[in-house]
Amino acid sequence: MPASFAIDLCGYRKGNPNTSDSSSSDSVGLGHLFFEHLGVPKEKSAEKIDHVWSMAMVADLQAKLQAVAPHLEVERERHAHDFEQYAHLSAFRRLADEDSRPLDDAVERLQDHVLADEQGGEETSVLVEALIQALDESRARRRPLLDALGDESLPKLDISVHRSLDPAGLEVPHLVAGLSLKWSLRTDRLQDPRTHGAKMATLRRGRMPHFAAVTMEPRPYFLARLGQGTGDLDCIYHLHLPALTAAVDEHYSTKNRLKVRDTFHRMVEQRRLRDYDDLVAYLRTL
Template sequence: MPAPFVATLCGYRDGKPNTSDGSKIDSIELGHLFFEKIGVSEAQKVGKIDHAWSHAMVADLTEKLTPTAPHLVVGREQAAHAFEQYAHLGALRTLAKDETPDVDNALERLRLHMSTASANNDLSGLVDALSSALDQSKSHRRPLLDALGDESLPKLDISVHRDLDPAPQLGHPHLVAGMSLKWSLRTDRLQDPRTHGAKMAALRRGRMPHFSAVTMEPRPYFLARLGQGTGDLDCVYHLHLPALTAAVDDYYTGLKSRVRIRDTFHRMIDQRRLRDYDDLVSYLKTL
């Protein structure tokens, strides 16, 4: 089943479907046919949909998961280090925070107090020794911090987590799934989800979350380039796979080269590399 909110995000810009590459005839033609299958009128205009999409998806997933998986929490724009498997990525940022101004201020207040109190040479010497030791510590600590690697991950467009501890404030929640949202695909957009997935696999401590891309791209060529990767993504979810399947079957006919494109598209579905939005909901309920 398609995502229930998808039709409200579809529309036309300058007479072209907002899923299409405006410079590619095949993308525009397939986009028109795709929208026809969905039931999107050419009179339906639309602007930017990024924030509307992520908010609608969080609301829909939350509504669908609450009855059977109330332990799951769906969020948007979450940093990876907010979760258990990647909490260590935020450790360097915390360690590098310069706390020495607070110490310097405390020493200055102590010196000021000593200057107004009765003289105490022994105490004054201890303060000077402490100040010197702190200066030496800073001179050694800063180069070491600068030399450390600063690994990081982009924010997750959509995250699904559960709390391992009954008191969540005592620890980090466990990330069970993350999604990269790409309404349409271009050559420069293909690499983002795959790079994100590869870094999540390499930098995790613990179980790898289910990581996938979610898209509305109609062209089988780009879906294949994203989905037939090397394991960086578990799969690609499509927001309206039934309508896209019907459009692809109608559009890619005749020439053998076009039939091969259609066959590749169906092979991706058969291999579960390309899945329906409803499959995402069903799978999340098992986590």
């Protein structure tokens, strides 16, 4: 079953579907067929969808999971280091940002006390000097170590699905799924989800979350470039796979285009490309 909110996000921009690349006649032609099968009115204009899409998808997933998987929480724009498998990344950041101000304040207060106490004597002054020297030496050793640690980080997750592993809900939540949202695909947009997925696999401590891209892109060529990768993504979820399948079968029906159609169907059969409802069904098992 397709995403119920998908058609609401569709519209025309300067006469072309907002899923299409206006510089490509093939993209525009397929886009028009796709919208016809979707039932998008010709007079419907396209609106900005970035935040609207993610908010609609979070609301839809929450509603569909509430009855069968109430332990799951769905949110948008969360950092990976907010979750159990990646919490160590924020620990590095906190360590690097720490400026030892509490130690500085303590030494300054002790020094002020010694200066105000005429009976403090030489021994107390020597103690203060020793503390200041030890603090300076600690900083000198600490900075190279922090620089050597590097600053590994991950971009925010467009949508995160997580659960608590602690009955009291006090511990850091466990990330069960992360989703990268790409309404349409271009050459410069293909690398983002794959890089994100590869970094999540490399930097995790513990179980790898389900990580996938979600798109409304109609062109099999770009879907294949994203989905037939090296395992950086588990799969691609399409918001309306039935309408896209019908459009692809119609658009690539001539003999010289059958290879494109066959590539598309092979991706579906191999489950590299899945329907939105498959996402909902899978999340219910987590």
